[in-house]
Amino acid sequence: MSAPNKSYDPVEVEALKPEEIDRARDEALAAIAAAGDLEALREVKVAHAGDRSPLALANREIGALPPQAKADAGKRVGQARGAVNKALKARQEELERERDERVLVEEAVDVTLPYDRVPSGARHPMTTLSERIEDIFVAMGYEVAEGPEAEAEWFNFDALNLDPDHPARSMQDTFFVRGQEDQGAAGSGSGDDSGVVLRTHTSPVQIRSLLARELPVYVICPGRVYRTDELDATHTPVFTQVELLAIDEGLTMADLKGTLDHMVGALFGEGLGTRLRPSYFPFTEPSAEMDMVCFVCRGKSVGDPANPCRTCGSEGWIELGGCGMVNPRVLTACGVDPERYSGFAFGFGIERMLMFRHNVEDMRDMVEGDARFTRPFGMEI
Numbered sequence: 397m398s399a400p401n402k403s404y405d406p407v408e409v410e411a412l413k414p415e416e417i418d419r420a421r422d423e424a425l426a427a428i429a430a431a432g433d434l435e436a437l438r439e440v441k442v443a444h445a446g447d448r449s450p451l452a453l454a455n456r457e458i459g460a461l462p463p464q465a466k467a468d469a470g471k472r473v474g475q476a477r478g479a480v481n482k483a484l485k486a487r488q489e490e491l492e493r494e495r496d497e498r499v500l501v502e503e504a505v506d507v508t509l510p511y512d513r514v515p516s517g518a519r520h521p522m523t524t525l526s527e528r529i530e531d532i533f534v535a536m537g538y539e540v541a542e543g544p545e546a547e548a549e550w551f552n553f554d555a556l557n558l559d560p561d562h563p564a565r566s567m568q569d570t571f572f573v574r575g576q577e578d579q580g581a582a583g584s585g586s587g588d589d590s591g592v593v594l595r596t597h598t599s600p601v602q603i604r605s606l607l608a609r610e611l612p613v614y615v616i617c618p619g620r621v622y623r624t625d626e627l628d629a630t631h632t633p634v635f636t637q638v639e640l641l642a643i644d645e646g647l648t649m650a651d652l653k654g655t656l657d658h659m660v661g662a663l664f665g666e667g668l669g670t671r672l673r674p675s676y677f678p679f680t681e682p683s684a685e686m687d688m689v690c691f692v693c694r695g696k697s698v699g700d701p702a703n704p705c706r707t708c709g710s711e712g713w714i715e716l717g718g719c720g721m722v723n724p725r726v727l728t729a730c731g732v733d734p735e736r737y738s739g740f741a742f743g744f745g746i747e748r749m750l751m752f753r754h755n756v757e758d759m760r761d762m763v764e765g766d767a768r769f770t771r772p773f774g775m776e777i
Contacts, residue, residue: 412457412469420450421476428483434491441484451477521754521773522636522762526618526746529638532662533616536655538640541615543601545622546573549591551600555729556679570596571622571633594622599679602641602741606730611737612644618746629758632747639743643722645736649682652719652740656686660716664691664753671713680720680741687713691753707752714752717744 424444431437443449455473458466530540543551552558553565564570571594601617609615618638625631642651649672656670668691672684689695690705695712697705704710719742724734747759754773756762761769 412454412461412473414472417451417454417472417476420444420454421479424449424451424480425483428480428487431487431491434488434495437484437487437491445477445480445484451480518767518770518774520762520770521750522746524773525750525753526636526638529659529663529746530616530618532659533640536614536658538614538616538642541601541605541617542619543595543598543604543617545595545620546592547595547600549593551603552593552595552597555603555726556599557723557725557729558678562678564596569624570594571624595619596623597621597743598637598639599741599743602639603726603730605641606643606727606732611732612642613739614642614644616640627760627763629760632759632763634763636746637743638746639741641722641739641741643727643732643737643739645738647721647738647740649721649740652721652742655740656688656719656742660688663749664688668694670716672719675718675720677718677720679723679726680718681723683718683720686716686719686742686744688716690714707755716749717742719743 424440427440427444428437431440444451446452451473455470455477458469458473461469534540549565553560553562558564573590573592573594598617598619598621601619602615605613605615605617616638617640618636620634621637622634625633627633640655642655653670653672660668660670668689670686670688672686675683675685677683690697690708690712691714692707693703693705693710693712697703697708697710698712700710705712708714720740722739722741727734727737727739747762750756750762751759
């Protein structure tokens with residue numbers, strides 16, 4: 397068949413017989429009609445319209461026919477292949493249309509369904525309150541300062557005028573981080589030789605700020621602190637504290653009092669004053685406990701048994717935390733001249749503020765991660 401042969405009879409070529417071409421065409425059309433999806437149709441196309449299909453093989457035989465036989469054979473094969481290709485195209489369009497209609501039904505979104513079938517959580521109120529306090533002082537020109545939670549004893553105690561024999565340095569109040577050299581002495585009860593503790597307050601951040609910043613220094617220091625307390629309704633071994641430090645020339649207790657009044661007014665409402673009660677802290681001198689007028693009864697429940705105040709216990713005042721003027725020894729430890737500079741500091745626990753601000757009765761609710769506790773507080777912008 398490599399060259400034309402005038403005596404070659406196309407009828408004698410099996411693949412070019414009319415009945416064979418019709419049979420190949422009919423088989424192809426039946427297979428196309430039976431294809432149930434696009435993947436099956438692709439397989440049918442390869443089998444009946446591909447290069448190795450019966451009609452394609454028959455078409456190759458035409459080239460060896462004598463000239464007078466090529467036209468008739470080519471016509472029969474061409475018509476059969478055209479019918480197959482037309483059927484393939486029509487069936488593909490039909491299957492694609494069915495697929496698109498099925499997708500519209502199976503993947504349809506019912507916009508009438510409730511969008512909140514899975515209850516969403518909420519920002520933790522501790523985060524919201526902490527950021528609100530930061531915003532108050534940033535608006536006054538303060539910077540937010542941060543520091544490590546595993547802190548050197550010098551920053552946590554010595555620089556703050558806490559002597560080596562101070563009770564706060566004992567294992568009863570402080571978590572000491574065991575050093576590698578102490579691993580072998582795990583049973584001896586000693587673990588404080590590493591000189592590293594989990595900070596018991598955020599005051600070390602104040603020391604780091606004085607050492608790292610140029611004077612004057614105005615910083616607010618929020619963060620987690622650690623004490624060896626049992627977890628109960630009013631205590632937790634891990635809590636959040638916020639402290640403030642201001643170091644400049646000529647600062648006095650009057651500046652401290654004005655700062656406290658502004659903070660209380662911004663957090664609880666205008667018209668709520670503060671008072672300072674004498675106290676003692678190693679890192680401030682003089683020192684004071686700071687109270688604010690009860691934001692619920694505004695002091696009206698004092699001496700009025702008929703209208704008791706649950707928030708302040710009818711005392712008219714709520715204790716916030718400690719404050720005072722920075723001890724000159726602390727300034728000296730940080731390389732600040734106490735003859736030229738003075739400053740004030742205060743600090744309080746955010747958990748405690750959240751408790752009396754929102755009538756939270758059990759501190760454990762703040763740490764258990766239950767969305768039923770956080771959700772009522774919502775989201776503040």
